[in-house]
Amino acid sequence: MSLHELDSRQVNEADFRAVMGSVCGPVAVVTAMEGDAARGTTVSAFCSLSLRPPLVMVALDLSSRLLAHIRRSQRCGVNILGSHQVDLARAFATKADEKFAGVAWRSAQGVPRLDGAAGWLACDLDALVPCGDHAIVVGAVTDAHSADAEPLAYVRQSFGVLAPPA
Numbered sequence: 001m002s003l004h005e006l007d008s009r010q011v012n013e014a015d016f017r018a019v020m021g022s023v024c025g026p027v028a029v030v031t032a033m034e035g036d037a038a039r040g041t042t043v044s045a046f047c048s049l050s051l052r053p054p055l056v057m058v059a060l061d062l063s064s065r066l067l068a069h070i071r072r073s074q075r076c077g078v079n080i081l082g083s084h085q086v087d088l089a090r091a092f093a094t095k096a097d098e099k100f101a102g103v104a105w106r107s108a109q110g111v112p113r114l115d116g117a118a119g120w121l122a123c124d125l126d127a128l129v130p131c132g133d134h135a136i137v138v139g140a141v142t143d144a145h146s147a148d149a150e151p152l153a154y155v156r157q158s159f160g161v162l163a164p165p166a
Contacts, residue, residue: 024162027085027152029092030058030137031077031112032069038100038112041066042093044154045134046078054141055126059134067135070125076139077111080119082149083161088114089152109143118149 123139
């Protein structure tokens with residue numbers, strides 16, 4: 001089957017959203033600097049890609065202002081949110097310009113690092129791959145820190161915590 005044949009197939013968008021909405025995903029805030037200004041957005045399309053070398057990938061909308069900042073700076077941070085950071089996840093999911101107002105953070109390795117995150121990665125841009133209406137950002141991890149916090153998860157349009165089986 002050719003790629004053209006695959007492109008010509010259509011799935012109902014509502015059906016696709018319903019299926020993908022039941023897939024549990026991590027919640028992270030991807031960050032970058034624009035001069036002295038910190039920028040960031042909430043994502044749930046984030047995962048580990050490679051151990052050797054350490055690579056992660058995150059999907060950002062092609063129209064994302066953050067994507068443009070990452071292209072220019074060639075760096076990004078990935079803040080894996082903890083279960084106590086639902087308000088932060090919601091705040092960074094908006095289109096607001098001043099998402100960092102009142103947020104505790106610091107610059108580390110040239111990217112914003114949110115205080116209290118369950119995990120944090122600093123990355124150099126390794127690749128940008130356009131895919132549909134998003135781009136896959138591949139980050140080469142240059143620094144990593146974890147905290148003793150339950151990670152925040154997102155499923156069926158709700159935030160929660162994934163508990164291991166008893």
